[in-house]
Amino acid sequence: MRAASDTFRGPVRVAVFAAMVAALGVLPPIPLPVIPVPITAQTLGVMLAGLLLGPRRGAEALALFLLLVALGFPLLAGGRGGLSVFAGPSAGFLIAYPFAAAATGWASRRVWTTYAFWRGFACALLGGVVVVYAFGIPWLATVGGLTLAQAAIGSAVFLPGDLVKAILAAVIAGIVRRGYPALQP
């Protein structure tokens, strides 16, 4: 069976996921003991977009999300929005989103038919941690006049939270994969 609407699903899912990342920003922060920074679910959305939509649609979804923020909608966690978020020293962590989703999606496509928790976790780490930090840390170092090592140490407080999110993303993607078989990254 071929349904004429199949070709329409991809572009609409891009819009759905852009909105999904926004909606994840208002989820109550995940409580983690010991860690001083609040953990929001927004980068979880980056990992999920890659895992579930694949590289191209995932990247488009996050680019669209950033566009909504830039246009002036306060959709970042904590109700931040507008162009000013791209002027701050941590903007690199935001700019990374589409690239992170693309990396996670690129890896996800390779493991989808043989999906297992550890594979999903590795995909999520690649985009949601490696790529995000690869943009965020040099950006912070440049804008803040720091060395890479200093910027990296300062960013490390987010690492435990990001690992938790990668675990959640891998679990969630595994369930959605079985619960919504129409999805193909």
Add this chain to the structure above:
Amino acid sequence: MIALDNVKVRYGVRVALTGVSTTLSERRIAIIGDNGSGKSTFARLLNGLIIPTVGRVSVLGLDTARDGAQVRRRVGFVFQNPESQLVMPTVAEDLAFGLKAHGVPAGERAARVEATLQQLGASALRDRACAELSGGEKQLVALAGALVLAPDILICDEPTAMLDLRRARTFMKVLAGLPQQVIVVTHHVDLLAGFERAILLAEGRVVEDGGAADVIARYVAASA
């Protein structure tokens, strides 16, 4: 005029519809049956949203498998969920959206939007935000979105399932007044006054086909 020739639809291993051969030419046709009987698949076959696995569906002489896009230009479709059908911020913009997709020049769009809203008695909704409409109003706008494209045939898949009884009745009255051929999939069998023909589906097959009053009466009796 729609003709189905030995149509079978399979989703993976599940057979949704099989052995359907019929011609749909009456002005008002109802498709009825239990959940999962194949009604929604039947409706989607009629505008090429679904293409048969086996067999052929021809609409106004066009094969839906080959000329899907052209078929959809001639056949309007109203879905069950009013939420999913409106995409643009305001009613007028939403109606104009379909016209734009069909390549209607910008200068003509406003007049056609206005005429369609007037035909449905919904001119007051023109500048309202879609998100703020009630369920019944949304479904009326979804209908307007289909009609503004001037289709020859209108298919409705359970258009009243999410409306309260009063809104459902109003909606069916609006349908009754349309000049087009109308084919409605519905559970609201008590709202089918004026329908000429009804087709009863069960487990993917046509089990009854005939005058609307007779088929509905037998379906209601069998469900009791």
Add this chain to the structure above:
Amino acid sequence: MMRAVYTPGDSSVHRVSAAAKLAFLAATAVAVAAGGPNALVVVAVIVAAAWVRAGIGARPLFQSLRPMAAILIAIFLAQVWLRDVPGAALLVAKLAVLVAVAALVSATTKVSDMLETLERVLAPLRRVGVNAEHVAFLTVLAIRFVPALFRIGAEVREAQRARGLERSPVAAIVPMLIRALREGDDVAEALAARGWAPR
């Protein structure tokens, strides 16, 4: 429509075109980043004057800077340790002024004007495969989905609370995702029925 950071008003700053304001933002970013204290003072004075002129109050500035306060303080302390107090103050002041310019542009420009400018900027990129109209349509579609997803999220959380699962992020996000995907696929089908052709 969602509320944006735009603060309604009829000042001369509001009336300047979105394109001009975005160009101003780009120019100040270069001036502040590449220039010394003098350039920073000039930009700061212009922005302060424009801000007063716009009559939007201090709220948008406060809302933009507050979430960055911790990181700006950290940068200040690191710079004091690495260099000296004047150098640290200059760097943090540069960042704060840049944020203020961007906040001013967003607070005085309607989303629809921003979107229109974007469409115009993207139009010449058609040759490299960027379809401005498609981008604008997806933007409108995403704006439409945001309130729907907030609503779905709230409904799912309510249902999970009723089952005692409110502390499980998986129980909150999985049903939200599946419902959102289903609603998206329904919209895709409705778009197909109305003759929309994706690119």
